[in-house]
Structures are given as C-alpha cells and as structure tokens.
Amino acid sequence: MCDPAQDRVLVIAAHPDDEVLGCGGAIARLAREGHEVHIAILGEGVTSRYQGREKADQTEVRELRARAHEVAALLGARDLIMCDLPDNRFDTIPLLDVVKTVEGFVDGIRPRAIYTHHGGDLNIDHAVVHRAVLTATRPIPGCSVKDIYTFEVPSSTEWSFGQFATPFQPLVFVDIRETLGVKLQAMQLYGSECRAFPHPRSSDVVKAMAQRWGSVVGLQAVEAFGLVRSVRQAGGGK
Template sequence: MKVLCIAAHPDDEVLGVGGTLAKHASEGDAVEVMLLSDGEMARHTTVTPDVQDRRDERRREARDAADVLGVSGIEIHDYWGNQLDDVALIEIVRDIETKIEAFRPDTIYTHHYGDLNIDHELIARAVRTATRPDEDSTVDRLLSFETPSATEWAMPTADTAFQPTVFVDIDDHLAQKMQAFEVYRSESRDRPHPRNEASVRDNARLWGDKSGLSAAEPFELLLQRRR
C-alpha cells in the first residue's frame, strides 16, 4: 500500500496522523508526506536572514520528525503560511495532482474541511478536488484528520463539525508520535492549550476511550472505493 499525508505546515502531520503514519510504516507500507509550506511566513512579512534561518530550521524539523515516524519521503513547498487564500486554488490543486501522479497513493490523509485555519480548509478542498474518483485515479481512500487548536476552535456549526467515523489503534505507536512531536518543541505550548505534550497524549487516550481502544487517532472518511 502507498500512503500519502497532505498537510499545511510542519507539525500538522504529527498532530493529526503521526501515530497512524508510524503504524503504516511499521506494516511495510510506503509512506510519504507533502507539506504545502514551512509555516514560518505566517509570522513575518519579509524574509530576513533570521527568518530564513528559522524557515530552514522548520524544514529540518519536518525531515527529522518524518524519520522518527518511518516516513520514506517528505516534500515541502514554498507557499506562505496562512495565506493560501491569496493563491488561486487551481495552483494548489495542480501541485497536489502532480504529487499524486508521481507517487500514486492508495490512501490519502489530509485536513478537516471545517478547520479554523484557512490553509487547512483550502488544502482539504484542494485535495478533494485532486482526488475526484475518476476511473484512472489510484486513490481509493481519503480521510480527514483533526488538528489541535484548529479543528476544535472552528466555527461551531453543523456543517463544520469534525465527525470522525474511523478510529485507528495507535497504542503501539503513541511513543513514536510523541517523539516526533518533541522534534517540534518550538511549536509546543504550555497548558492550558491543546498543543502540548500532555494534551496530545491525553487526546489520543480520550479518542481511544471513545472508540474502545487504548489510544487512537480519529478520521472522517471522505472517500472509500472497493475494487
């Protein structure tokens, strides 16, 4: 099986699907990650030498986290973080289509379409567009994941609620997820905040409790094809 995670910024892939990616890799699946930006330019208006150093650091962190999870390939694009709404959606779709055509994944994980973060929302739309179930498409399974501080902080409407229907047992891979999250220590926050070590671990345990597992990652199933 070939598995692709498409996310907006470094750490999204770990927070949302890190344990599941590690599980896939341990089972011999080919796992790759596509990040649309390094995320740093959401905090700046120009690229100074210090900013570029931080951008390079975040890219190194993403590669290091991928190694922890057993991800075989990671691709990081140059879109500016939290500004994808300034880009024609077709440009993002084309980049995603190019990746899909080259890697030919069976399963794709991406953001929840109702997230507060505009990049997450637009990437979800772009991925769904790029994975239209054409006859020659290799993608048979598409799932969306939650991202702490983006999914639960979204506008509380029935149309945007994250309603998971698939739960993956990550008990054997929770330690890897936490180790990968530690790589992104600069993105961690103190409590009370959902993006810290204790909260991330507790969230996996909570979803496990809700689904009859010791630790789990939740997903909303967007596409399932059986051939």
C-alpha cells in the first residue's frame, strides 16, 4: 500500500536564506526527482538589525518575504509557509509555542522526511528550531516522519566552535552537482543576505563547502547532513 507521506519532504528553517544555505541543492534535486518539497520558515529574519523590534522597517520584512517566495519557486518547492517569529529572539517565546507551530505543519503536511537546523549552531533561533522539531516529531505510532536530517548554515554552525553541543558531524551526503548552480542563483536572489569572500555566506565559500564535502565522498559537489534518526518500517515505509 502506498504511504501518502512517502514522497513528501518538509524543510523547517529559522530565517529566509537558511533553507538555501542548508539544503538548497537537495531541495532542487528532490523537486526535480518528483518529491513534494514544502518549506516552512519560522522567523521574519530582519528585526534584529534594529534596536527594537517595533522600530524595524516593515518594507524590509515584506521584501525579504517576497524574495523567499521567489527562491522557493526557483528551487521547485511545492509551497512556502512563512511565520513571523522575532529575529534572533526565538528564545523569548515559550518553546511550547514553537513546538505547537511545528506540530501544526507536520500534522498538516505529513512529511516522510524533515530537514532542519543542527542543534549546536551559534544562532539561538537555529537551536530553538532544532529542539522544537525534535519535540514535535516524537516517534509515536502514526508519526509520518521517518527521517530527520540536520543541515549546517555557514556563519552559524562553524562559529559555535563546537561549544554548545556535539559538533556538526555529517553522515548523509547528497550529490548536488546538477543543482549547485541553482543553489548559488537562489543565494543571489537573497542579495541582502550574501556577503563578500571570505565571509562564510559568500558564493565562493558556499561553492567551496560543496566541493569540500564532495571530496570527502568522491563526488564533485555535495551537501552534507547530520542524521537524527531514520526509521525503516516494514510494509508501508521504505
């Protein structure tokens, strides 16, 4: 019997651009291979640049949202859900509220696989999202989520220097040779989030990371993922 969630993938990111930096190549590849990819971005990604959230320029928030939709379309995602959690202040919200938000997405989409943040990132929002995802996807009977992968976000994962949790140790390597170009293009769409080399969020470094992980497994370009769990169920599951 066909599992309705079999080909459904949910990417849960904290900020617009994390989905590209973390797994943009994999999203594009999964979409090209016929998987149904949904993206959920929990934060607005702007207001921490201002002294107070109320002082933030709402035009900037709207523009970033528009870019995120363009990026999702470019990557071939089925849809993009955007929430409004305060940038770099996810730790000011009760974790349960973030969990409930994620639970709502998981219950509605019923994904088979989830891609989300590594739990030891320097950025507090990333760490909160990681924890919320694990809580929202506890593997109770009937849970659609069989596989959970974590991605790295340059300028956050490596900049914790392994001080907050187990360092990022990828065990899953996805060949993105054919979609690295789309990933770099998507980064360009997020113009304001890109930086010049040697910043980790520069095109040069993102490409170098793909090549570096590729070299680890004998491929040209790769996105590397941590594995939280992978459940291979008999019958309905893979």
